[in-house]
Each structure stands twice: as structure tokens, then as C-alpha cells.
Amino acid sequence: xxxxxxxxxxxxxxxxxxxLLAILSVIVGAFSGxxxxxxxxxxxxxxxxxxxFAQWAHGYGAAGFFLVLFCTALAVGLAAWMVARFSPESSGxxxxxxxxxxxxxxxxxxxxxxxxxxxxxILAIGSGLALGREGxxxxxxxxxxxLLAKISRCNEHDxxxxxxxxxxxxxxxx
Numbered sequence: 001x002x003x004x005x006x007x008x009x010x011x012x013x014x015x016x017x018x019x020l021l022a023i024l025s026v027i028v029g030a031f032s033g034x035x036x037x038x039x040x041x042x043x044x045x046x047x048x049x050x051x052x053f054a055q056w057a058h059g060y061g062a063a064g065f066f067l068v069l070f071c072t073a074l075a076v077g078l079a080a081w082m083v084a085r086f087s088p089e090s091s092g093x094x095x096x097x098x099x100x101x102x103x104x105x106x107x108x109x110x111x112x113x114x115x116x117x118x119x120x121x122i123l124a125i126g127s128g129l130a131l132g133r134e135g136x137x138x139x140x141x142x143x144x145x146x147l148l149a150k151i152s153r154c155n156e157h158d159x160x161x162x163x164x165x166x167x168x169x170x171x172x173x174x
Contacts, residue, residue, distance in 0.1 A: 021158050028148055028162050032141035039118055039140065043133055046126025075127035079120035087112040090120065093132070094139025101142070102160055110143035110150065117143070 053071075057064030083091050089108030090097075094117065101107065121136040142163050149159040 020152065021154070021161060024148060024152055024154070024158075024162060028141075028145040031148070032144050035114070035118070035140055035144060036137045039121065039137055040133060042122045043125055046122060050126065050128055072127045072129075075123040076129060079123040082116050082120050082123075087116040089113055090117045090139065093135030094137075094142075095135045098138055098142040098163065101146075102163060105156070110147040114140050114143040114147070 054068050057068045060067070087108060090113045097108075117136050117140050121131075121133070121140075125131045125133060125136075145162045146159065149162050154162070
């Protein structure tokens with residue numbers, strides 16, 4: 001009986017509800033998967049638009065080159081401005097931020113991180129920068145999990161449970 005009470009009650013953070021945690025885990029996983037899929041589809045669409053635009057601009061010689069360069073710089077600049085203005089925590093690949101948050105307390109507003117990372121990632125990666133989509137996807141998923149945990153008033157231990165994948169490390173299964 002003593003062992004069971006230790007699992008359900010954290011002396012520093014109060015009572016745990018395993019059923020609520022299980023339900024939240026399913027919701028976080030499903031919602032993160034949907035948003036991650038939307039992110040990937042948006043990046044594919046950006047690729048489909050970028051390549052014909054570059055081919056079209058190629059026909060205009062140096063003017064076309066500078067047009068492509070200008071559009072790329074504009075998209076990347078807009079992404080950088082969004083990060084600086086609305087959510088500095090959303091800079092970088094995302095995975096190091098999530099790992100740090102698992103070791104410490106969450107920093108930044110997840111309601112700002114997720115949309116800035118989503119739109120900024122589409123602008124930066126979609127404009128042709130050589131960046132991966134995995135880090136932003138993990139960061140977006142962790143932010144969504146943190147947001148849901150915050151709304152549900154989970155304790156810190158349960159938040160960490162929601163943000164970890166099997167094996168104890170953050171990953172694509174957030």
C-alpha cells in the first residue's frame with residue numbers, strides 16, 4: 001500500500017491522477033501528430049512553389065537571380081523578426097531547448113513558441129535554407145504538450161512525462 005501511495009502522491013507537488021495523465025498523453029500525441037503532419041505538408045507545398053519560381057526567374061538572367069535572392073532574404077528576415085519579436089525561445093533547431101526544459105523548468109510561452117516555430121519554420125525552410133524539419137517538429141510538439149499541461153494544471157513531474165518519449169529522451173513521439 002505504501003508503494004502505491006508513493007506513485008500517486010508527490011509530496012512536493014500534490015496528488016497525481018494517472019487516468020488524466022493517460023488521457024492527456026493521447027491528446028498531446030494526436031494533436032502533435034496532426035500539427036507535425038500539417039508542418040510537413042506545408043513544407044512540401046513550399047518546395048513545390050519554390051522550384052518553379054526559381055526556374056521561371058532563371059529565364060530573366062541576373063534580374064531573376066536577384067529576385068529569388070530578395071524573396072529568400074525577405075522570407076528568412078520575416079522568420080527571424082517573428083522569433084525576435086514574439087518568441088526568442090523558438091530560435092534554433094528546438095531539440096536543445098526541449099532537452100533543457102526537461103532538466104529545468106519550462107521557459108517561454110508555449111502558446112507563442114508553437115505558432116512562431118511553425119510559421120517561421122515554413123518561411124525559413126520553405127525558402128530553401130538547408131535546415132531539417134525534425135527539430136522544429138519536436139519543439140512544436142513539446143510546446144503543444146506544455147500548453148495542454150499548463151491548461152490542465154499538471155504538476156511538473158506529469159509535464160515531464162507528457163514531454164518524454166519511451167526511453168526517457170525527447171523525440172519525434174512527443
